[in-house]
Amino acid sequence: MNMSYDKNVRLMKGNEALAEAAIRAEIDGYFGYPITPQSEILEYLSKNFNEEDGVVLQAESEIAAINMVFGAAGSGKRVMTSTSSPGMSLMLEGVSYIAAAQLPCLLVNISRGGPGLGTIQPSQADYFQSTKGGGHGDYRLIVLAPNSVQEMADFVFDAIYLAEKYRNPALILSDGTLGQMMEKVRLPEKGSLPKFIPDWAAKGKRKDKERNIILTSAVDPAVMENLNKELQKKYALLQSEVRYELNEIEDAQILIVAFGLSARICNKAQEIVKEKGVSVGLLRPITLYPFPSDTITKLSKKVQAILVVELNAGQMVEDVKLAVNGNCPVHFYGRMGGELPTPEEIYFELKKIIDEQSIEK
Amino acid sequence: MISECEIENLELVYKKPKTLTETPMHYCPGCGHGVINKVLMEVIDELNIQDKVVGAAPVGCSVFEYRYMDIDMIESPHGRASAVATGVKRVNPDLYVFSYQGDGDLAAIGTSETIHTVNRGENILMLFINNAIYGMTGGQMAPTTLIGQKTSTSPYGRTVKNSGFPINMTELISKLDGAYFVTRQAVHKPNGVRKLKKAIQKSFEHQKENKGTCFIEVISNCPAGWGMTPIKSNEWLEENLIKMYPLGDIKVPK
Numbered sequence: 001m002n003m004s005y006d007k008n009v010r011l012m013k014g015n016e017a018l019a020e021a022a023i024r025a026e027i028d029g030y031f032g033y034p035i036t037p038q039s040e041i042l043e044y045l046s047k048n049f050n051e052e053d054g055v056v057l058q059a060e061s062e063i064a065a066i067n068m069v070f071g072a073a074g075s076g077k078r079v080m081t082s083t084s085s086p087g088m089s090l091m092l093e094g095v096s097y098i099a100a101a102q103l104p105c106l107l108v109n110i111s112r113g114g115p116g117l118g119t120i121q122p123s124q125a126d127y128f129q130s131t132k133g134g135g136h137g138d139y140r141l142i143v144l145a146p147n148s149v150q151e152m153a154d155f156v157f158d159a160i161y162l163a164e165k166y167r168n169p170a171l172i173l174s175d176g177t178l179g180q181m182m183e184k185v186r187l188p189e190k191g192s193l194p195k196f197i198p199d200w201a202a203k204g205k206r207k208d209k210e211r212n213i214i215l216t217s218a219v220d221p222a223v224m225e226n227l228n229k230e231l232q233k234k235y236a237l238l239q240s241e242v243r244y245e246l247n248e249i250e251d252a253q254i255l256i257v258a259f260g261l262s263a264r265i266c267n268k269a270q271e272i273v274k275e276k277g278v279s280v281g282l283l284r285p286i287t288l289y290p291f292p293s294d295t296i297t298k299l300s301k302k303v304q305a306i307l308v309v310e311l312n313a314g315q316m317v318e319d320v321k322l323a324v325n326g327n328c329p330v331h332f333y334g335r336m337g338g339e340l341p342t343p344e345e346i347y348f349e350l351k352k353i354i355d356e357q358s359i360e361k
Numbered sequence: 362m363i364s365e366c367e368i369e370n371l372e373l374v375y376k377k378p379k380t381l382t383e384t385p386m387h388y389c390p391g392c393g394h395g396v397i398n399k400v401l402m403e404v405i406d407e408l409n410i411q412d413k414v415v416g417a418a419p420v421g422c423s424v425f426e427y428r429y430m431d432i433d434m435i436e437s438p439h440g441r442a443s444a445v446a447t448g449v450k451r452v453n454p455d456l457y458v459f460s461y462q463g464d465g466d467l468a469a470i471g472t473s474e475t476i477h478t479v480n481r482g483e484n485i486l487m488l489f490i491n492n493a494i495y496g497m498t499g500g501q502m503a504p505t506t507l508i509g510q511k512t513s514t515s516p517y518g519r520t521v522k523n524s525g526f527p528i529n530m531t532e533l534i535s536k537l538d539g540a541y542f543v544t545r546q547a548v549h550k551p552n553g554v555r556k557l558k559k560a561i562q563k564s565f566e567h568q569k570e571n572k573g574t575c576f577i578e579v580i581s582n583c584p585a586g587w588g589m590t591p592i593k594s595n596e597w598l599e600e601n602l603i604k605m606y607p608l609g610d611i612k613v614p615k
Contacts, residue, residue, distance in 0.1 A: 029452045055451040059444070060477035067441035067474070071448025074435045075415065079452065097438050202433035203453055204412045213427045214435040 001161045001193065003154070005186045014152040015110065015179040017187065018082075018172070019044035021156035022106070024190045028054040028077035031068035033061055033087060036120045037176035038110035041082040062087040066094030073103040074214040076201025078160065082108035084176070085126050086117060088134075095169060096135030100216035100227070102234075104163035106156065107141070107171040110179035113338030121338025122175035122261060127315035130173045131289045138228055140235050142170040143288040144243075145260040149183035157188050162241060164193075166234055167200075173288060175311065177261050177340070235290075243286040244295060248274075252281030253359050254350060255299050257320050258309040259285045261340075266309050268343035273350050278359060280350060288316070296323035305353050307331045309346055311339075329357065378402040380411050380431045387425055389496075391591025393581030394422055396548045397490060397557070398429050401459075404561045405432065414457040415449050417442040421463035422496040440471025443478035446485045457568055459486040464505040465495045468530040475530070482539030482573035486564040489530065489576065492583040493602060500586035504528045507605055512586070527605060531578040535612040541573030543612035547580040547603065549595040572614065580606055 012020070019041045022030065030049070032042045045056045054077075059065035065081050072079040083091060088109045098105060111126045113119035133139050142162045144155045152174060159170035197203075205211040218224040245263075248270060249255070258266045263284040273280050283299065285292050300306060305328055308317040317332045324330050333349040335341045353359070380402040388394045405414055411432055418426050420439035427434040437445040442460035450458040467475050467489050478487065494512055495501040501514040505527050509518040519527075535543040542564060546557040557579060564575035580602050582594040589597060 029448070031448065057447075057451060060473055063441065064444040064447075064474050064477065067438060067444035068448035068451070070437070070441075071417065071435060071445035072452045073448075074445070075449045075453050075456075077452040079448070093438055094441070202415050202435050202449070204414060204456055205431065205433050206412055211431055212433045215427070217424065217436060 015040035017153040021153035029079040031065040062090035066091040073105040080106035092135035099139035102167040119338035122177040124311035242290040244292040245284040247282040249281040255303040269346035293323040300324040300327035378406040389585040417446040417460040419462040419466040464503040468504040489578045492581040494586040542575040545578040
């Protein structure tokens with residue numbers, strides 16, 4: 001995909017940049033329900049989406065919204081929804097159907113602290129829910145984790161591109177801070193994502209064609225197993241789309257692995273520790289599914305320790321440990337329920353590791 | 362089975378609509394679903410809209426109706442067919458869209474979607490098949506099950522104390538401003554089948570006018586779930602269900 005950008009640099013909220021990017025990605029429809037901290041997406045689209053270009057509909061619930069997405073995506077249109085953690089839980093039944101029916105669509109979770117009603121502050125506690133399927137059955141979402149307002153806009157295009165390429169729902173997993181904070185952004189221009197009419201879409205049976213049925217059920221378990229095999233084959237192909245960012249990885253003695261907002265905070269901690277003479281690298285997974293396991297495996301053979309930092313009780317750390325497979329010690333530091341760590345907190349964690357493992361300066 | 366070609370055209374007075382597939386139906390003997398599926402396809406044939414229609418199938422006895430209807434369809438999650446239909450229609454305003462749901466689907470788990478779809482006046486046809494029982498899952502109590510009616514989850518008869526009252530969804534729906542045409546029909550007699558066919562015809566024609574939701578309840582039987590012969594079930598339907606859910610137009614366009 002060749003993206004071109006606006007010349008103007010704008011100051012925008014993450015949620016608004018994402019919504020404007022959705023307009024520029026030429027979506028045909030948005031179906032959503034208000035929930036903090038993502039309501040600006042629905043508000044921005046309600047105000048700025050041109051009626052002739054499609055529909056913006058405030059549904060009666062997240063359950064209805066995701067099923068509207070299901071219907072509209074089933075008819076071959078480019079559609080999306082957005083929500084925050086408790087709303088995502090409600091949508092997951094529908095997401096499982098969309099994944100089973102192999103329909104492309106864009107999902108956005110501007111996540112917040114949980115469990116339960118939780119807080120409206122940022123959290124990464126939906127990592128498991130996002131990357132392990134979430135709803136019932138063996139399915140996966142394509143998951144992209146932005147760490148800036150710029151990426152909130154860019155990843156709309158990337159997610160739709162991947163969703164349509166693989167006929168799979170794609171999720172942007174962000175958080176309350178990235179949704180609410182304002183930063184400089186250059187918006188992608190219209191026209192980067194060409195539209196096509198898929199031949200599988202349910203949009204009226206053509207005279208010369210077989211009917212299209214969007215289906216997720218099978219009476220015969222052999223048929224259902226075959227659908228599962230098809231899905232697994234697709235997920236294997238998806239591994240080639242893995243994306244991550246490396247920072248100061250040369251000669252790193254300790255590797256931090258962090259995604260999204262956590263990675264931003266870890267960047268600062270890296271600067272502090274650098275002044276103290278220990279070399280700390282950072283790997284930021286950009287796609288959480290597919291996960292950059294191979295790269296983590298390779299790096300785990302070079303560094304003396306890995307520190308995983310997340311805004312949860314330790315979720316991605318499980319995937320990191322699987323990739324490391326005992327090659328080096330894996331430490332974890334997390335804050336929960338909407339709290340954010342300061343760079344100093346992370347520095348102290350690094351210092352603990354340096355002392356415990358006697359890592360030489 | 363006698364196929365059409367064996368009968369000369371001059372003698373042919375009745376035939377299977379061409380949008381009804383050759384697949385044998387899974388419905389139990391005497392069940393109303395088969396008749397309703399057929400009538401719906403007859404109308405689609407006669408209006409010549411096979412290439413412009415999309416249906417949202419439910420979870421329930423009609424979950425496999427896409428096998429019998431030679432049209433594009435989406436199999437919806439339980440209770441959400443009207444939301445799925447809304448999604449299709451909103452991004453394809455030129456299509457004819459219908460949802461087809463049973464009483465558990467539309468009047469229990471999908472109540473919220475049902476009410477809000479009609480309240481927004483979505484330009485779709487909603488078909489509501491009410492047989493006062495969950496047929497597919499083996500005969501459990503439905504929201505429309507009558508007081509005293511025995512089901513596998515009300516083995517001593519439904520009581521108000523435990524389960525409240527049978528819900529009269531169609532009258533409720535008719536009070537919403539988004540509802541354009543609301544009617545209740547039954548298919549246990551030939552004249553009822555003819556009336557249902559007219560109602561479906563009208564509903565598709567109204568869809569072109571963008572006036573709001575057309576809602577058709579069809580009172581149907583469930584011989585297997587009710588534990589009756591087909592003939593006995595039709596008698597029971599007439600004596601009990603229709604008393605509770607009287608037939609006729611409830612809201613007609615002015």
